[in-house]
Amino acid sequence: MKTITEIRKDFPILNMKVNGKSLVYLDNAASSQKPVQALDAFCRFCESRYANVHRGVHTLGEHATTDYEAARTKVAEFVNAPSSKGIIFTRGTTESINLVAYAFGRRFVKHGQAILLTPMEHHANLVPWQLMAKSVGAELRFWPMKPDGTLDMEAGKKLLDSSVALVAITHVSNVLGTINPVREIALMAHQVGAKVLVDGAQAVPHMPVDLTEIDADFYAFSGHKMLGPTGIGVLWGRLDVLEDMEPFLTGGEMIKEVYLDHATWNDLPYKFEAGTPPISEAITLSAAISYLNDVGMEWVYSHTRALTSKAYELLSQEPGVTVYGPAVDRGPVVAFNVAGIHPHDLAALLDQEGVAIRAGHHCAQPLMRWLEVQATARASFYLYNTMEEIDVMMDAIRMAKKVLRVA
Amino acid sequence: MSHDLYGEILLDHYRLPRNHGRLENPTITVEGTNPLCGDELTLDLEFTGDHLTNISFSGRGCAISVAATSMLTELLKGKTIHEIEEWTGNFRTFIREGKAPDGVDMGDIQSLAGVAQLPVRVKCATLPWTTLEQGLVRYKGT
Numbered sequence: 001m002k003t004i005t006e007i008r009k010d011f012p013i014l015n016m017k018v019n020g021k022s023l024v025y026l027d028n029a030a031s032s033q034k035p036v037q038a039l040d041a042f043c044r045f046c047e048s049r050y051a052n053v054h055r056g057v058h059t060l061g062e063h064a065t066t067d068y069e070a071a072r073t074k075v076a077e078f079v080n081a082p083s084s085k086g087i088i089f090t091r092g093t094t095e096s097i098n099l100v101a102y103a104f105g106r107r108f109v110k111h112g113q114a115i116l117l118t119p120m121e122h123h124a125n126l127v128p129w130q131l132m133a134k135s136v137g138a139e140l141r142f143w144p145m146k147p148d149g150t151l152d153m154e155a156g157k158k159l160l161d162s163s164v165a166l167v168a169i170t171h172v173s174n175v176l177g178t179i180n181p182v183r184e185i186a187l188m189a190h191q192v193g194a195k196v197l198v199d200g201a202q203a204v205p206h207m208p209v210d211l212t213e214i215d216a217d218f219y220a221f222s223g224h225k226m227l228g229p230t231g232i233g234v235l236w237g238r239l240d241v242l243e244d245m246e247p248f249l250t251g252g253e254m255i256k257e258v259y260l261d262h263a264t265w266n267d268l269p270y271k272f273e274a275g276t277p278p279i280s281e282a283i284t285l286s287a288a289i290s291y292l293n294d295v296g297m298e299w300v301y302s303h304t305r306a307l308t309s310k311a312y313e314l315l316s317q318e319p320g321v322t323v324y325g326p327a328v329d330r331g332p333v334v335a336f337n338v339a340g341i342h343p344h345d346l347a348a349l350l351d352q353e354g355v356a357i358r359a360g361h362h363c364a365q366p367l368m369r370w371l372e373v374q375a376t377a378r379a380s381f382y383l384y385n386t387m388e389e390i391d392v393m394m395d396a397i398r399m400a401k402k403v404l405r406v407a
Numbered sequence: 408m409s410h411d412l413y414g415e416i417l418l419d420h421y422r423l424p425r426n427h428g429r430l431e432n433p434t435i436t437v438e439g440t441n442p443l444c445g446d447e448l449t450l451d452l453e454f455t456g457d458h459l460t461n462i463s464f465s466g467r468g469c470a471i472s473v474a475a476t477s478m479l480t481e482l483l484k485g486k487t488i489h490e491i492e493e494w495t496g497n498f499r500t501f502i503r504e505g506k507a508p509d510g511v512d513m514g515d516i517q518s519l520a521g522v523a524q525l526p527v528r529v530k531c532a533t534l535p536w537t538t539l540e541q542g543l544v545r546y547k548g549t
Binding site for chain 1: 412413418421422443444445446447467468469470471525528531
């Protein structure tokens with residue numbers, strides 16, 4: 001078991017000085033930093049085993065294909081997917097959800113049916129459904145939320161009837177930190193014949209996720225928020241559902257036979273991986289997953305939970321600060337506002353102290369309206385953050401209040 | 408850099424914005440938004456012939472956008488349309504290059520010089536100017 005000091009040594013960027021101060025990186029919900037183990041894996045692969053996959057019969061082609069498929073298996077095991085054939089590599093969560101909106105939604109959601117969403121969705125799990133619903137004449141419904149930012153399960157049940165074709169819901173809110181009961185929701189949805197997509201972008205990096213147990217139909221997440229590179233994401237889909245779907249992107253790799261006037265589709269998962277896939281990114285993601293496995297996802301979860309509790313508590317006690325989202329059982333993000341300070345000013349002043357936080361609408365404008373704010377500040381934590389860093393953030397917030405003369 | 412950015416002049420305009428509120432009989436009311444920050448700005452413009460005889464602003468925004476708007480209203484109240492267009496050009500040069508065109512005294516606006524180095528915040532300082540430009544276009548069209 002690595003100590004936190006050892007973990008921090010694996011992330012060279014954490015030694016950086018920002019504006020003369022030690023970097024305190026608290027923008028992990030936007031993107032995480034990368035350990036040397038993942039960066040090394042990328043270099044080793046590109047230096048010694050790189051070629052295109054599933055094409056060349058030459059040695060490097062074989063090596064690259066072996067490593068790429070091993071990465072798929074690694075991902076499947078990490079989230080306990082029922083089958084690695086259901087693991088599709090995409091560019092990210094956004095592409096994963098768009099894939100489902102096009103290849104499933106436009107084919108299987110009928111005029112007059114409904115898509116059930118929540119007001120806390122990231123734009124990536126909202127806008128694709130708006131377009132899809134418009135194109136087929138479907139209705140969008142929104143699962144009501146309670147004032148603390150958790151779902152109102154009773155109110156939601158009333159909306160979940162047999163006219164709902166799909167429930168698309170985030171596992172963990174990127175603003176409120178709310179952890180939604182996705183297993184219970186999947187069960188409820190299946191009882192009325194609806195399919196379920198879960199946006200796991202903020203869940204998979206931070207807690208043990210078991211896709212077999214959740215039993216949704218689709219589950220999407222990104223590599224770059226879980227110590228991996230940008231440009232790679234994952235869509236897991238149930239095999240029978242994926243089999244019935246037509247391709248999303250078309251071209252090379254996803255075909256079986258091509259004639260001048262028509263083509264047939266490759267087997268899963270390749271049917272949904274048109275063109276050259278993110279090969280080196282998959283290998284790097286695999287190394288990032290090995291790193292998380294070494295540390296242990298249970299440890300990651302409890303560590304970030306402790307950080308989150310401390311931040312939530314200190315922020316709640318700080319005069320003039322409003323904290324959003326549930327007080328307990330939350331993911332490692334804390335959105336807040338300081339009275340009299342626009343979040344962008346706060347983020348700029350915190351940056352002066354080396355503290356990186358996010359400020360803005362967090363790609364969740366409907367949720368900002370629900371909270372009746374323009375924007376919020378947000379601190380988000382990961383395995384390499386320390387309790388002391390939260391104290392540094394709190395000092396920086398007090399300094400910002402002083403600079404902007406907020407009592 | 409940020410501490411310099413939030414200097415005394417800027418903070419003074421932020422805490423005590425000039426020409427803040429609504430006009431009773433504006434000739435033109437024009438709204439501007441900065442989707443990145445969520446800044447929302449409403450400018451009330453009162454023209455008498457060629458002159459901007461009165462101007463006020465309301466809305467919500469960060470310190471930089473509020474201060475920049477306050478400074479704009481102070482500078483341009485009473486100016487002719489031709490003068491306003493000249494100042495708009497001066498401001499664009501200033502925010503692009505971080506310094507005023509030769510021989511031009513930007514007054515309090517000079518305190519926004521640091522913004523030029525922060526691409527993300529340039530839009531905050533520019534919002535009142537682009538919003539005013541839209542107002543001028545509308546006034547000229549009437």
